[in-house]
Amino acid sequence: MPSRLLLLAALFTCGAALAATEPKLDCANASTTVAMTQCAALDADAAEAKLNAAYKALMKNLSQPDTATDNYTLMRQKLQAAQRAWIKFRDADCDAVYQVNISGTLRGLAAVGCKRQRAEQRTRELQAYLAP
Numbered sequence: 001m002p003s004r005l006l007l008l009a010a011l012f013t014c015g016a017a018l019a020a021t022e023p024k025l026d027c028a029n030a031s032t033t034v035a036m037t038q039c040a041a042l043d044a045d046a047a048e049a050k051l052n053a054a055y056k057a058l059m060k061n062l063s064q065p066d067t068a069t070d071n072y073t074l075m076r077q078k079l080q081a082a083q084r085a086w087i088k089f090r091d092a093d094c095d096a097v098y099q100v101n102i103s104g105t106l107r108g109l110a111a112v113g114c115k116r117q118r119a120e121q122r123t124r125e126l127q128a129y130l131a132p
Contacts, residue, residue: 033105040112047119054126055083061130079129090118 027039062076098111 033109036106037108037112040109040116044112044116044119047116047123051119051123051126054123058126058129086122090115090122094118 025035025038025042027035027042030036030039058079059076062072062079064072066072094111094114097114098107101107101110104110
């Protein structure tokens with residue numbers, strides 16, 4: 001058992017050392033497909049974080065007691081169902097973008113760009129719910 005722990009510790013140490021020697025990604029000057037895709041993935045992650053924040057803000061806004069005129073429980077349920085359906089749509093749509101570009105070297109970049117674009121659009125849609 002202790003030898004397994006030593007092996008795991010050694011692997012983690014080697015992995016950390018290798019990660020520390022990797023050059024920092026310069027997205028402003030990315031010129032290879034791999035670098036462009038990595039930078040696009042960072043942009044997509046940032047867009048996804050904004051989307052999640054907008055969704056959470058809207059759900060929080062709808063987390064109030066039901067009234068005689070506003071059924072907030074039903075609103076939250078409908079929004080949750082819509083968001084789940086949207087995620088399925090986004091994934092299928094961006095998978096299609098990838099498939100259409102399957103023979104090209106930029107297929108990954110196209111799919112990641114699709115996810116970023118869809119997240120930005122959905123963020124605007126969710127924020128519109130909160131607008132007066």
